[in-house]
Amino acid sequence: MASVQSKRDQPWLMRTYSGHSSAKASNTLYRTNLAKGQTGLSVAFDLPTQTGYDADSPLAKGEVGKVGVPISHIEDMDQLFDQIPLDQMNTSMTINATAAWMLALYIGLAQRRGIDPRTLSGTTQNDIIKEYLSRGTYIYPPGPSMRLIADTINYTVKHVPKWNPTNICSYHLQEAGATPVQELAYALCTAMAVLDRVKASGEIEPAAFPQVVERISFFVNAGIRFVEECCKLRAFGEIWEDLTLTRYKVEDPKLRRFRYGVQVNSLGLTEPQPENNVQRIVLEMLAVTLSKRARARAIQLPAWNEAMGLPRPWDQQWALRMQQVLAFETDLLEYGDILDGSPVIAAKVKELIEGARKEIDNVESQGGIIAAIESGYIKRELVGSHMNRLRAIESGDLKIIGVNCFQETAESPLTAGSDGAIMKADPAAEQGQIDRLRAHRTKRNDADVRAALQGLVDAAKSGENVMASSIRCALAGVSTGEWGDSLRAVFGEFRPPTGIDIAIDNREVLGKKDQVTELRERVASTGSAIGRPLKLLVGKPGLDGHSNGAEQVAVKARDVGFEVVYDGIRLTPQQIAQAAQEEGVHMVGLSILSGSHMDLVQSVLQELRSRDLAGVPVIAGGIIPAEDAEKLATLGVRAVYTPKDFNLNTIMADMVDVIRECNGLNRIGSLH
Amino acid sequence: MTRTSLPDPDQLAVRILRGERAAVAGGLNLLDNKLAEARNCAARLLASLSGERWLNEGHLVGITGPPGAGKSSLVCAMIREWRLAGRSVGVLAVDPSSRPELGGGALLGDRIRIKNSSQDEGLFIRSLANRNQLGGVATEVWPMSWLMLASFDIVVIETVGVGQTEIDIADIGDTVCYVAQPASGDTIQYLKSGIIEIPDIFAVNKCDLGAAARKTASEISRSAPRQDRREDWDYPVCLVSATMNAGIREFHEQFDRHRKYLARTDLLRGLRTRHQSAWVVRLLKEEFGTLGLELAGGRAGIERCLGDNASNQFAEYERIRKHLLSRFMSVNPPSSLTRKEHSDEQATV
Numbered sequence A: 001m002a003s004v005q006s007k008r009d010q011p012w013l014m015r016t017y018s019g020h021s022s023a024k025a026s027n028t029l030y031r032t033n034l035a036k037g038q039t040g041l042s043v044a045f046d047l048p049t050q051t052g053y054d055a056d057s058p059l060a061k062g063e064v065g066k067v068g069v070p071i072s073h074i075e076d077m078d079q080l081f082d083q084i085p086l087d088q089m090n091t092s093m094t095i096n097a098t099a100a101w102m103l104a105l106y107i108g109l110a111q112r113r114g115i116d117p118r119t120l121s122g123t124t125q126n127d128i129i130k131e132y133l134s135r136g137t138y139i140y141p142p143g144p145s146m147r148l149i150a151d152t153i154n155y156t157v158k159h160v161p162k163w164n165p166t167n168i169c170s171y172h173l174q175e176a177g178a179t180p181v182q183e184l185a186y187a188l189c190t191a192m193a194v195l196d197r198v199k200a201s202g203e204i205e206p207a208a209f210p211q212v213v214e215r216i217s218f219f220v221n222a223g224i225r226f227v228e229e230c231c232k233l234r235a236f237g238e239i240w241e242d243l244t245l246t247r248y249k250v251e252d253p254k255l256r257r258f259r260y261g262v263q264v265n266s267l268g269l270t271e272p273q274p275e276n277n278v279q280r281i282v283l284e285m286l287a288v289t290l291s292k293r294a295r296a297r298a299i300q301l302p303a304w305n306e307a308m309g310l311p312r313p314w315d316q317q318w319a320l321r322m323q324q325v326l327a328f329e330t331d332l333l334e335y336g337d338i339l340d341g342s343p344v345i346a347a348k349v350k351e352l353i354e355g356a357r358k359e360i361d362n363v364e365s366q367g368g369i370i371a372a373i374e375s376g377y378i379k380r381e382l383v384g385s386h387m388n389r390l391r392a393i394e395s396g397d398l399k400i401i402g403v404n405c406f407q408e409t410a411e412s413p414l415t416a417g418s419d420g421a422i423m424k425a426d427p428a429a430e431q432g433q434i435d436r437l438r439a440h441r442t443k444r445n446d447a448d449v450r451a452a453l454q455g456l457v458d459a460a461k462s463g464e465n466v467m468a469s470s471i472r473c474a475l476a477g478v479s480t481g482e483w484g485d486s487l488r489a490v491f492g493e494f495r496p497p498t499g500i501d502i503a504i505d506n507r508e509v510l511g512k513k514d515q516v517t518e519l520r521e522r523v524a525s526t527g528s529a530i531g532r533p534l535k536l537l538v539g540k541p542g543l544d545g546h547s548n549g550a551e552q553v554a555v556k557a558r559d560v561g562f563e564v565v566y567d568g569i570r571l572t573p574q575q576i577a578q579a580a581q582e583e584g585v586h587m588v589g590l591s592i593l594s595g596s597h598m599d600l601v602q603s604v605l606q607e608l609r610s611r612d613l614a615g616v617p618v619i620a621g622g623i624i625p626a627e628d629a630e631k632l633a634t635l636g637v638r639a640v641y642t643p644k645d646f647n648l649n650t651i652m653a654d655m656v657d658v659i660r661e662c663n664g665l666n667r668i669g670s671l672h
Numbered sequence B: 001m002t003r004t005s006l007p008d009p010d011q012l013a014v015r016i017l018r019g020e021r022a023a024v025a026g027g028l029n030l031l032d033n034k035l036a037e038a039r040n041c042a043a044r045l046l047a048s049l050s051g052e053r054w055l056n057e058g059h060l061v062g063i064t065g066p067p068g069a070g071k072s073s074l075v076c077a078m079i080r081e082w083r084l085a086g087r088s089v090g091v092l093a094v095d096p097s098s099r100p101e102l103g104g105g106a107l108l109g110d111r112i113r114i115k116n117s118s119q120d121e122g123l124f125i126r127s128l129a130n131r132n133q134l135g136g137v138a139t140e141v142w143p144m145s146w147l148m149l150a151s152f153d154i155v156v157i158e159t160v161g162v163g164q165t166e167i168d169i170a171d172i173g174d175t176v177c178y179v180a181q182p183a184s185g186d187t188i189q190y191l192k193s194g195i196i197e198i199p200d201i202f203a204v205n206k207c208d209l210g211a212a213a214r215k216t217a218s219e220i221s222r223s224a225p226r227q228d229r230r231e232d233w234d235y236p237v238c239l240v241s242a243t244m245n246a247g248i249r250e251f252h253e254q255f256d257r258h259r260k261y262l263a264r265t266d267l268l269r270g271l272r273t274r275h276q277s278a279w280v281v282r283l284l285k286e287e288f289g290t291l292g293l294e295l296a297g298g299r300a301g302i303e304r305c306l307g308d309n310a311s312n313q314f315a316e317y318e319r320i321r322k323h324l325l326s327r328f329m330s331v332n333p334p335s336s337l338t339r340k341e342h343s344d345e346q347a348t349v
Ligand code: B12
Pocket: A044, A045, A046, A047, A067, A068, A094, A133, A134, A135, A136, A137, A171, A172, A175, A176, A266, A267, A268, A269, A270, A305, A306, A307, A308, A309, A310, A311, A538, A543, A544, A545, A546, A547, A548, A549, A550, A552, A553, A588, A589, A590, A591, A592, A593, A594, A595, A596, A619, A620, A621, A622, A623, A641, A642, A643, A644, A645, A646, A647, A648, A651
């Protein structure tokens, strides 16, 4: 029944992921975006809010309002949604470890405004499992995290029925290097773990369980191989339909539908020739819209300058317009499913399903996703896949236009402006937020705050759902840090495996003399000239969770012969300097993508000096604008690497030379 | 020449004994340094650190077991107890290196498990790659642990229990603990291999996993043979969970109990002497091979010398080394050994 439909389909929900500086500034941004035709809101929170710290916590220093909006208490939430009617808005919040808290603030605010929580619609991302694997804003150990997810599901199903309490995410897995099969498998394993946990909580009557299944939605990625990606989404839908029927006995097909939102791939967006990113984004969007049966419910797109820094309003507008052109100018929404019946598509879908099922069985046989996270298995698999991807880019097998081929370019007018073509958060925002928070603390009723927090702790200990007590906390004026710390005291904290302990790759030995073998000789001979094998500390200071770069640098450094110390993300400059001292390393390599590099690098340098380690060379990598790289150089940073430096072998050769120079040896120069 | 100048060993020793972290770090770097002038300096440092302390004070604890059994997590839990009791702790975490033809690199990933996030001046962790030395623990571990013993009350050495490292650890620690992974092939292999003779304390971790852990514990209890072993030590088998913090206090108490037992029975001094000679033996073997070792009287002879002379292991090593060198030289004047002695320098580009 190939047919033109009589009526155009409704387009998907169009969003722009945004938020910065302060609740007030973000509110202004949201209202302009809505005026431009955006149909839902997607809130980006800053890292202290995501990791449960107050703006005045020492751990929040330099991070407040940087990559998202700071929300410290209910007054911030009120300001963020000023003049935005909560009952008519569809609000997506990218919030995880503190999802129960942000939801409590949102519900509390609705109550305060006299709005029935039953009318609220939107999403809390609330998939803490993938935080351990990719996104990095975890706080508590897996057990309590699963419990928090279950609490929000149990609560919203009863009291906020239009809310999507969790978005199972495969998006972030792809951003950490996952293959389509890995994305399918691990996201579905996570969904099963969540549903099993909710079931086990016993809070939902068996008859109502299908409603819980229906509330589970997904947040998915679409990369540049758009035919395969399109098939991946069909595969997702088919496995989910089957799984919900066989494992959870949901009979009603409507409740078994695979509902998902999308942000398209950002990992493949490049710093060189950034205008090419527009083509990439559009093609990736096609993957999730082309097939009507597997079409996204909501889409948000990155901007052309993704690899340079945060987008400005104009950059985001451009991304929104891409969606609008596809939805309103093309004929896409006039047809039924244009891929149904294609044997090529069907075969590819089948292949993906088979691969995914095999990996799902593998994870289940290891005791399920939580066990496979704790053992480090899944993280290792992801680091391995990402390593393969980078190797393919280095070798040229995987072509990235403008990066490893077709590099020649005319000067771009897009990047010519004086603002560096990126958005810079208001540097005064941090102090402003701290002042606001301190003023707020003096205005609340302390007895109410204490009682509300005690209620939260009691619930956390007893196993009672934490949502009701969190809403009480919200209304009493409790702060994000107080909520987070109260639960830290009950649940403890957790650091997941780093996954870099993957088997060494020996494809490159086998007698062949290549860059890696040459590097191994350089590392070894430099080590014996200095007296001991070269030792490298890879450090991730601050709240930044972007671990890909650090992991790949660590893995490559080990492969070329370094002894590598890497303790994972979210360390303080003191911890990093202390590790450098205790470990006696020859070099400290910092990786910072959060935009807080100036503050953090200076702190690390300071801490190193105070430990008599001024002689240990420091290098840095990440999202570091050229002007900042120059400033860092004058502070004493020996080298700065950014995404354009895609060749890790070249970086390694350079690192060896920096170490040689600092130890009175001559540089060797570039690889052959 | 490399630019980094070598520290004054006597001054460094004073600072290490005072517990200065920077000095401990610097001392460890020096002990790791293979350049000829650094080795002289290191020998002097160790000589000025050595003394009675190395024969009868402090506590050297060796932890071994298969990868992933939870050694680092348990070390973390024990450190908590030691620190609560006001004792300072130094940790040497030894990880495998990749094979030399694969670059010989290493990932040193134990800190993340051993250290909880707080700042603690009474805890010092150094990770070390085993660098494929005879398949076992790197020779540097001996002097490094002695250096740490000069500065910390407790020194813990964590090694991955594969093959030779398990045997080596018995030549380093006063108290050796094997951490078993419930229901794992590694543990069964271990029980069969005979090296079960080595540990003084057994821990079956992850008892939160239930039956599997209990089964492994009873298997160990059954197979730990008693003949030939120190009679009045009971080789406890502890069921623990590092993550659930279960059984930790009782487990932890076994270490103090064992240390007291060694002191009470006067075993400690002999044990330490034996460990010192094990290191001398290892060095001599590396430098002069089995033949050289034989000429020096073998392990037993060296042990006897160290015990009788009550001299320190460095002086003893130097003495034997000189003796051997002169013997080799008189036999074969244009000796390859002379060249070997300077071979380090050629690397100084
Ligand atoms: C992948 C990605 C993610 C993944 C991260 C997965 C992971 N575990 O790493 C996910 C999806 C989880 C993610 C999340 C977020 N992200 Co993000 N993310 C990216 C993205 C697309 C690519 C980064 C990457 O991994 N590249 C691949 C690696 C290999 O490259 P690399 O890290 O740059 O490293 C290379 C060099 O820089 C250098 N290098 C880097 N470090 C080091 C260290 C040493 C020692 C050496 C020698 C070299 C070196 O060598 C590498 C080889 O080329 C960038 C944009 C972009 N295209 O760059 C945004 C980006 C970094 N993210 C951004 C933001 C804001 C976020 C969020 C904070 C959003 C939010 N508000 O919640 C979240 C939260 C993350 C957190 N907890 O901190 C911003 C940062 C803005 C800024 N700096 O001003 C960026 C720039 C996107 C944007 N334009 O807005 N993100």
